[in-house]
Amino acid sequence: DVKVTQSSRYLVKRTGEKVFLECVQDMDHENMFWYRQDPGLGLRLIYFSYDVKMKEKGDIPEGYSVSREKKERFSLILESASTNQTSMYLCASSHRGTGDETQYFGPGTRLLVL
């Protein structure tokens, strides 16, 4: 079974702090994704990566950055957390170029910024 893990289920941070959210997948997937989920807005793509050290902006990249130094790990960074970044963050991964684009999701990290 595909397994996508996220480093924390719940996080509480203060405004202005630097926040790291980690995601690890064990299926040798090329693609990895970070989404933000808010009530009534569904899932919105923040960033995705299709290879090590490669990244592309999604629909709402402002205030976020990412890092992918190893194939299995994709980090989301909030350089200076703000209260409007309080949300549920979901990581996903998928194969590239196999004809099966199914994304597999982690359990999510619920972030509260005070």
Next chain:
Amino acid sequence: AQSVTQPDIHITVSEGASLELRCNYSYGATPYLFWYVQSPGQGLQLLLKYFSGDTLVQGIKGFEAEFKRSQSSFNLRKPSVHWSDAAEYFCAVGADSGTYKYIFGTGTRLKVLA
């Protein structure tokens, strides 16, 4: 631009009743279509997917969905709902061949009455 619409924000059904959740998409080519389920506080679990071939797709937990190109729809159905099906359901379309990005609907929250 590609889009996904889930017209029902909330649906309430009685246990044992049949269920249909609606999903309409806008996409220029043949889409990849997905249904995911999210239990409270959890990540997204894949229910089923359509890539090509038979337009009636069977998934896990007794769910099925039918792709209707003429109606640009991919509705999710279950003949008899169980209390454990109470969750939020998301429809997604695979967008932009080569980028492997999804567009998600805003979700339908299902409540099941005992």
